[in-house]
Amino acid sequence: MQIYEELKARGLVAQVTSEEEVADLLNNGKATFYIGYDCTADSLTAGHFVTLTLMKRLQMAGNKPIALIGGGTTTIGDPSGRTDMRKMLTLEDINHNAECFKRQMSRFIDFGEGPGQAMMLNNADWLLNLNYVDLLREVGACFSVNNMLRAECYKQRMEKGLSFLEFNYMIMQSYDFYHMFQAVGCNMQCGGNDQWSNMLGGTELIRRKLGKDSHCMTINLLTDSQGNKMGKTAGNAVWLDPNRTSPFDFYQYWRNVGDADVMKCIRWLTFLPLEEIDAMDKWEGSQLNRAKEILAYELTKLVHGGAEAEKAQETARGLFTGGGSTEHMPSTELPAARFENGQIGAIALLTACGLCPSNAEARRLIQQGGLTVNGRKVTDIAAAFDQADFQGEGVVIKKGKKVFHRAYIR
């Protein structure tokens, strides 16, 4: 099976400009494609992960990837599918974030000078020096405001308001494609399906200015069976940076996906062969727990490496099925100052470990029976623990049913 057919079989492909031509490019290693990443935070998220795996798959099939860091476009902010305007970032923040992205991507993607190796570019290099009038004359004439306003991605903003700044995002993105088409022979753009209209802007611009064809392919957005975006917990992203989302928490996120979503995730995100996945398709009921383990393990391995994946799996098994080690669960070293007369109160312990943001919430948690320390349920908000207990391995705090944390002192 060739790569394009495999992508389809995995259910990834959403839209393509021309199925025939895109398949030809990709299957024969003729594509030099780019995927853009706006650096609005200092870490990539699980949301970006889907496109990163796409990049890797296409690279493995012999195509040349360009990871485009949006150092320039981030200064504008993509309004696609958003109901509010993004916070404006300073140039320093953006540069810092771009550096972080670069480091993370290098874990998956093979960058270098060779023919199949990936390039990394930053659109700040060409966007930031554009001259307004020149730009208007060069590309402004190629865009129809009428069409732009009709674009699906602005739909929500037509009610809530769309600033001119953000409206220009599409033009900047189109310019990127146009620029790279000429500068580095980039003939294809890939991205999430929410980017479709922005992406078409680029092919249109290239056709108008240069009379040449270029292509786009979007992949489906990763949503659960309810239609909610995946890769978020309580509105917070699941990060790829181990300091933001520990490998254990990352593992747990995927270990906990719903029954209805496991196989889809495995198909989309892992690199397991399709035959193997098809065989798992028959699993049902509690058997799916095995599939969830596979999913969590495979993804953790991709993002954090095999050693971390082993640790996370071992820790999770230990915690949920008894025994096992507590060594690799997220932990906090308590400073001696948190202890008073050699003790720390239950509420202070929860806030010190970042398990509860306020004393009130910690108190509530305890009163509602959601705290277990070293296997013993704590229901007294005045409970206190001896400093000596935190020596060595420390104590294991369990918040609710699934959040484990270790607190220790040196």
Add this chain to the structure above:
RNA sequence: GGGGGAGUUCCAGAGCGGUCAAAUGGGGCAGACUGUAAAUCUGUUGCUUCGGCUUCGGUGGUUCGAAUCCACCCUCCCCCA
């Protein structure tokens, strides 16, 4: 430029001088049930040294007392140009 409307706690959205830390729904968290799933049910959901303290776009003002009234400002929406 002219006219009309709106900004409320994580989100949506009530409240329109005291009984408002603010209805209701969603989301979150916790409990029960379970398979570390889903669905369902229950509780909870500003902070606090539990005396209080700070919230209803911003700044001032009226009042014993304001999310609620007034002035100005900011932001957004709609209609006309």
